[in-house]
């Protein structure tokens with residue numbers, strides 16, 4: 001028997017057929033200066049609520065060879081994005097402005113990991129939604145989302161020791177008091193090498209709090225860190241033992257090989273999101289743990305961070321079924337999640353095909369929806385031990401109900417891409433959709449369409465450029481891949497409270 005998710009994902013693999021199921025589109029007062037011929041809308045129903053994708057409405061890029069204030073190439077920035085609270089603004093002329101906080105992962109590492117200090121950048125944007133049907137040229141399309149680099153914040157431990165991106169070969173022991181008397185004491189930490197005991201991060205998720213502090217999730221731990229606005233660690237959240245990478249009975253954070261149990265190598269906490277209505281922080285593993293068969297059944301974790309100065313309690317954990325690709329054999333791992341409304345999330349699942357990836361034919365690149373409303377909460381149960389898988393050999397335990405998952409926004413829609421001068425399939429050039437989309441952010445369209453949001457998403461270009469600089473040294477990756485950004489317009493009933501709190505509106 002195929003799991004139900006397969007049927008859902010297969011129906012979405014025919015993106016041009018699903019318009020038939022869409023409800024009539026509400027036409028709003030002109031919110032854009034562009035021609036407002038209706039875009040084909042696509043709907044998805046989850047828990048009795050109908051969500052609508054109105055399609056791609058903006059495209060922008062930061063060139064592959066652009067540099068930032070440290071002198072390094074700007075790359076990897078689609079690993080995580082967030083709208084900086086207090087910056088989102090609708091202008092009188094139909095455009096919108098704001099600042100995106102973007103999070104690169106671990107630096108240019110095609111020939112091995114490097115001592116890249118973790119950092120976040122701020123990027124100012126002007127969004128001018130384009131809803132016309134005519135195909136823009138690739139150059140004109142970039143006017144719809146204009147991106148301007150502002151500045152960079154480097155990340156440190158508490159004592160100003162720089163973080164690194166090197167593969168963690170060594171475990172720094174937990175500090176006295178961790179897990180008991182001192183809520184701010186560190187757990188076992190991933191550090192680079194014996195002679196370089198500094199913390200190493202492969203950053204993949206970011207949540208900027210209205211007070212300027214920010215949460216960052218990583219793949220090595222996989223851990224979640226709270227930072228001050230100026231980039232110093234405050235606190236570290238360690239997930240349950242079922243998730244920690246364990247080799248021969250001991251934690252080993254290296255991402256070179258898969259551990260015996262826990263997160264797979266390079267499949268850590270890609271997904272991070274916050275429900276600001278309840279101060280619940282959610283993190284999702286990119287794919288299932290090794291003991292769960294390293295397949296479809298990944299896990300979502302919820303932490304109560306209403307009092308971040310205490311040891312943060314795990315209050316929820318659910319199994320989320322990842323989509324399978326057309327053959328049914330491959331799992332499309334999740335590169336990001338985003339809170340929509342209580343129990344409902346977006347999840348960005350994708351293949352590795354596209355510009356900068358492997359091949360030009362796209363099998364799956366979608367921001368989908370899932371709900372944990374009817375899913376079993378397994379937090380603090382026997383499944384938090386590495387010895388008791390929840391999905392032995394990839395088969396979910398019968399008494400555990402997974403999240404409900406439905407397909408939603410297809411990035412690789414040829415007609416939508418053509419309107420911005422882009423394509424799927426050959427040729428493999430700058431106009432081909434990038435391979436690795438890994439981030440999501442939401443902002444409201446405004447009072448003319450109170451359930452409508454702009455869904456911002458950006459790709460991780462792996463720092464691929466022929467004209468790069470890493471740690472001050474030039475490099476040539478043999479390929480130019482820009483940092484591509486998309487904006488879709490979506491109807492998400494019930495999302496307003498969470499989005500407004502996140503944006504400080």
Ligand SMILES: *[C@@H]1O[C@H](CO)[C@@H](O)[C@H](O)[C@H]1NC(C)=O
Pocket residue numbers: 046047048371372373374404
């Ligand atoms: C949860 O179950 C109820 C009752 O069967 C159903 O009405 C609802 O649609 C389900 N929600 C989801 C998200 O699956």
Ligand SMILES: *[C@@H]1O[C@H](CO)[C@@H](O)[C@H](O)[C@H]1NC(C)=O
Pocket residue numbers: 063065066067467
């Ligand atoms: C990036 O490449 C373009 C096109 O070759 C060139 O015009 C531009 O000066 C380069 N920018 C940097 C920062 O090197």
Ligand SMILES: *[C@@H]1O[C@H](CO)[C@@H](O)[C@H](O)[C@H]1NC(C)=O
Pocket residue numbers: 033091093094095126128
């Ligand atoms: C609206 O004004 C802003 C700021 O002057 C400008 O950047 C943007 O391009 C304008 N939008 C339109 C549609 O003219």
Ligand SMILES: *[C@@H]1O[C@H](CO)[C@@H](O)[C@H](O)[C@H]1NC(C)=O
Pocket residue numbers: 133134135415418419
């Ligand atoms: C836009 O481009 C696509 C792909 O080349 C093409 O199929 C479509 O007819 C074009 N649309 C218009 C309005 O020219």
Ligand SMILES: *[C@@H]1O[C@H](CO)[C@@H](O)[C@H](O)[C@H]1NC(C)=O
Pocket residue numbers: 122150151152153
């Ligand atoms: C980055 O630029 C923004 C906008 O000007 C400013 O608010 C912020 O303080 C700057 N951050 C740094 C680290 O310079």
Ligand SMILES: *[C@@H]1O[C@H](CO)[C@@H](O)[C@H](O)[C@H]1NC(C)=O
Pocket residue numbers: 157158159161197
């Ligand atoms: C900085 O803090 C870390 C973590 O407490 C510690 O291991 C390291 O030795 C400190 N470095 C310096 C230079 O004090």
Ligand SMILES: *[C@@H]1O[C@H](CO)[C@@H](O)[C@H](O)[C@H]1NC(C)=O
Pocket residue numbers: 169170171251252253254256257
């Ligand atoms: C962890 O595993 C890597 C190789 O996968 C090995 O090089 C390293 O020494 C191990 N570290 C520890 C602390 O055992």
